[in-house]
Amino acid sequence: MGTQLLGRAAECEQLDRLVADVAGGTSRVLILRGDAGVGKSALLEHLLAKSDSYCRISVTGVQSEIEMAYSGLHQLCAPLLHHLDHLPAPQRTALATVFGLEDGPAPDPFLVGLATLSLLAEGAERTPVVCVVDDAHWLDRASAQVVAFVGRRLLAERIAIVCATRTDVLPGLPDTTIHGLGDVDARTLLRRSVPGGLDPAVRDQIIAESHGNPLALIELPRTWQQAGGYGFPGTGRIEPVAGRIEQSYTRRITTLPADTQLLVLVAAVEPLGDVVLLHAASDALGLDLAAATPAVDAGLLEIGGSVRFAHPLVRSAAYRVASVSDRRRAHRALAEAHPDPDRRAWHRAQAAAGPDEDVAAELERSAGRAQSRGGLAAAAAFRTRAAELTPDRRVRVRRAVDAAFAGVAAGAVDSARTLLATAAAGPLDERQQARTDLLRAQLAFVTSRGRGATPLLLAAARRLEPLDPPLARETYLDAMVTAWLGSRLSDVDPATVAEAVPRAPTETPVDFLLDAFIALTGDFADAVPACRAALAVLRDDDAPESHLRRLWEGTMLAIELWDDESWDVLSERHLRAARRVGALQELPFMLGGRAPLLMYRGELSAAWALAEENYAINEATGIPTAAYGAVCVAAARGDEPLARRLIAEAISAAEATDEGTGIALAECWHALLCNGLGQYDEALAAAVRSTENAHEVTIPAWALPELVEAATRHGSADVAVRALARLSERTLASGTDRALGVEARCRALVTGDEASFTAALTYLGRTRARADLARAHLVYGEWLRRESRRADAKQQLTTAFEMFAQFGMAAFAERARRELLAVGAAVRKRSDPQTSTELTVQEAQIARLAQDGLSNPEIGAHLFLSARTVEWHLRKVFGKLGITSRRQLRKIDLP
Known part of the structure; x- marks a missing residue:
């Protein structure tokens, strides 16, 4: 279709510009949204005709395939699979697995998305690629997720993706609404469709009823002519245009x-x-x-x-x-x-007139294959249909439970609840009852993050104990962790869960972690050995990919023990493992958990890079997660408008999912922000809210020091004394240099004992916690100024000011500058170095990764970009910095 479409000059011009942009090296994505028959498919044909010299890929969503995971992706990638060997190994394996070319564990769906992006980029190296997706609303969910992922990450590749859809199935991508034709064009098209002419009254009625829908203008005259021109046959009620068009096709x-x-x-x-x-x-x-x-x-x-x-x-x-x-x-x-055995099984299932064990068993086998290829939605669909076709009631219950678990994994919560109800109708043996209990707990955790999940997990673990001890221990551990995370908003505290866990030999990492979390419900000093044992086991573990969540739980213990070395090792290992296997659902947990470590070291640029990675994941996946790392960094910088917005968003998100620890964490960084700004009354209120629940992990280590400082500056001595006692109980038992240094700093604030100030400097000077050290210099200098020791105060305050300025902690730097002015020192107010006037945030992030020696594909894998887009950004970085090579880039001091 090379000619201009009637009444579509603007739309065709938009598509023509898109073709030209892609030829020039700029990626384009466009969603054509409109009613059935409005002309979306014709516009796609126009686009394909205009790009006839390009690599053209056509995909069509089909309603009957909506449960077949990656069926749309097969259409998208098939013309480019000869480039598969050029992809990085994890991405190549991910695509080969979902297409059944290789056997292996189910890949993360977003690693599949990154692999698809890389495959398209490889194809576009040779000739521009134009992908059109018609009826995108009928794409299977896994393929739609990949298309959305790729669409959000395209930038400098010669790739266009244009989708036609009736619904908002691909939110967040550039779109345009296709409306009906205007009256003049509608009449022209109608004349062309009915060369013999129509009665004027009939013509006007068709124009009115079509609402300018081109397909309606072509199809409706057929029904009028069949009715002898006297009226539209039917019941007389007004039908939607799409329904009338379909009726016309039905009659034909x-x-x-x-x-x-x-x-x-x-x-x-x-x-x-x-x-x-x-x-x-x-x-x-x-x-x-x-x-x-x-x-x-x-x-x-x-x-x-x-x-x-x-x-x-x-x-x-x-x-x-x-x-x-x-x-x-x-x-x-x-x-x-x-x-194809899986499509054969699906068609057999659709052909079945009633229960059929042979078909159900074949569906169950297909479900296993689908799940191994990462098709969780397909696995759930296969298992659901298998349960429906199972004649034996006991076997049907088992398959219904399996289908429900698959539904939870696929995010199909409503379907899982329906299947759970089917299974609960029985008959259930003891193992099936235990599994249904566990399923209820998982459904509760999906929606409540702890308020409803903890007691259900506990009940499920009790039932599993005699049936599957390893799974029971894992379930007990999940119950313990949800109790710690959700205790602020739950009636079940960790001690209650701990009392219910039966004692067992400590053999596996799960056992060690469970023992540690149980021990934390008692005296902190008594819990330290169990926590250290768990950390030692996790640090010695050589297969982190097999249990990423356990690394996150170990990181929580490290923070609780003020063990910065283990915090560093486990969080970095978790990040590497999650990135290596593409586990994007895991990454936000560790990005938020590692950012404070870097903040305490004064490495705010690196911490902000993690926050940016969190945002990149949100953008790439379309799944928002609270970016606690960004809250932490914005608060430490003293960026008040941004920090306050992020704090409010984090609290709102935590409340929506009953994440009590999330609320406490946001309030902790709220207190940090206000302490830096010198707003001590607000800092005190936020710190009190953060520490008011005694049954939360990680929060005391971060929030109690903020509470002590806010209380002493506010004049609430009794609050400060109680907070110091809570802090000292933990730090003295931990005994690390940072723990003892922060405790000494807080003790000095409460007592005014100079020896405690100097002890804080000594302990913290032996650590990498440079921001904590700078705060020790600051409070010591403030105390010295009040003691009228101006020269000594100037020395401490100058050190604090220089350190804060170097880190980008602008609010604390300004607090030190004001104190320096009070002792008569001349000091210029420095601009906040947190941002560059030259580089955008993403450019700076890519430049930092390039400085670390990562290749363009490796940087792309970190930031979910193609290597070509990374190269495009680096060219801009080189131009802005006036350099020409990576070697020169390594010598640049980036913000």
């Missing part, structure tokens, strides 16, 4: 011979347009493919190198008008003809 299909209707139905059920498969299915039905000729002559479909329908509504009309028995015949024929 019902006039075809029975054999033709059956072949059209088979073509409608088979989504890939595979002519060979249609031939085989027609043979299975005992039909000649020539029987489809009347449908071709009627303009309903084309059969050439592939099978193509005139419009997606023809496909839905063919399926809707068919009888149940004909639908089963069509599915049965495709099951006999299909070479």
Whole structure:
């Protein structure tokens, strides 16, 4: 279709510019949104015609394939699979696994997305790539997620992705709404559609009822002519335009011979347009493919190198008008003809008239294959249908529970609840009862993060104890962790859970972690040995990918013990492992948990890079997660507007998911912000809120020092004394240099004992906690000034000011500067070095990774960008910095 479409000059011009931009090296993404028949498919045809010299890839979403994970991705990637060997190994393996080319564990869905981005970028190195996706609202969820992922990460590749959809299935991507034609164009199209002319009254009625929908203007005259021009046949009620168009196609299909209707139905059920498969299915039905000729002559479909329908509504009309028995015949024929075992199983299931153990068992096998390829939604669909077709009630219960667990993993919470109800109807043996209890707990955790999950996890663990001891121990550990995380908003505290856990030999990392969290419910000093034992086991573990969550739990223990070395080792290992396997769901936990470590070291730029990575994950996945690391860094910098906005957002998100620890954490950084700004009354209130619950891990180590400082500056001596006692109980038992240094600093604030100030400097001077050391210099200098020791005060305050300025902790630097002015020192107010006037945040982040020696593909894997986009950013970095090589970049002091 090379000619301009009637009434679509603006839309065609927009697509023409898109083609030109891609040729020039700029990626483009566009979503065409509009009603059925409004002309989206015609615009896609226009785009393909304009890009006939490019690599063109066409994908069509099909309703009957919506449960088949990655069926759309197969269409998208198939023309480019010869580039697969050029991808980095983890990405290559991810795509090969989901396509069944290799066996292996299910890859993270977002690693599949990154691999697809890289594959498209490889193809675009040779010629621009244009991907069109029609009926995107019928894409399977896994493929839609990949398309959205890739669309959000494109920038400097010669790639265009244009999707047509009726619904908001791909939110957050550039879109344009396609409206009906104007009156003049509508009348022109109607005249072209009915060369013989129409009665003026009939013509005006069709124009009005079509709302300018081009397909309606072509199809509705057929129904008027069938009615003799006297009125639209039907019940008289006003139908939506799409419904009337589909009715028109339905009437045309019902006039075809029975054999033709059956072949059209088979073509409608088979989504890939595979002519060979249609031939085989027609043979299975005992039909000649020539029987489809009347449908071709009627303009309903084309059969050439592939099978193509005139419009997606023809496909839905063919399926809707068919009888149940004909639908089963069509599915049965495709099951006999299909070479793919999973699609064969799905068609057999659709052809089944009632319970059938053979089909159910085949579906169960397909579910296992789908899950191994990362198709969690497909696995859930297969298992659900298998349960429905299972004749034996006991086996049906087991399969329903399996399907429900698959549904939880796939995020299909409502479906999982329905399946749980089916399973609960029984009969349940003891193991199945335990599994349903565990399923209830997992569903509760998905929605409440601890308020409802802890007692359910505890009950499930008790049932599992005699049946599956290792799983029971894991479930007890999950119950302990959710109790610690959710105790602020829950009626079940960690001590209650600890009392319920039966004693068992300590052999595995899970056992050591469980013992440690149980010990923390008692005296802190008594818990230290168990916590250290758990940390030692985790640090010696050589297979972190197998249990990423345990590394996160170990990091929590390290923070609780003020063990910065273990905090560093475990959080860095977790980040490396999660990035290596592409576990994007895991990354936000560790990004938020590692950022404070870097903040305490004064490495705010590196901490902010982690926060930016968190934002990149949110953008790439479209799944927002609270960026606690960003809150921490913004508060430490003293960026008041940004910090206050992030604090409010974090508290709101935590309240929405009942994450009590999230609320405490946001209030902790709220107190840090206000202490830096000298707003001590607000800092005190925030710190009190942060520390008011005694059953939270990590929070005391971060929030109690803020509470002591805020209380002493506010004049609330009694609050400060109690907070110091709580802090000292932990820091003295821990005994690390940082613990003892922070305790000495806080003790000096409460007592005014100079020896404690100097002890704080000594202890903290032996650590990498440079920001904590700078705060010790600051409070010592403030105390010296009040003691009228101006020279000594100037020395301490100058050191603090220089350190804070270097770190980018602007509010604390300003607090030190004001004190210096009070002792008569001349000091210039420094600008906040946290941002560069030259580089954007993403450019600075890429430059830092390049300084660390990472290649462009490795940087792209970190930031979910293609190597070409990384190269594009680096060229801009080099230009702005006036350099020409990575070697020169390593000598630049980046912000």
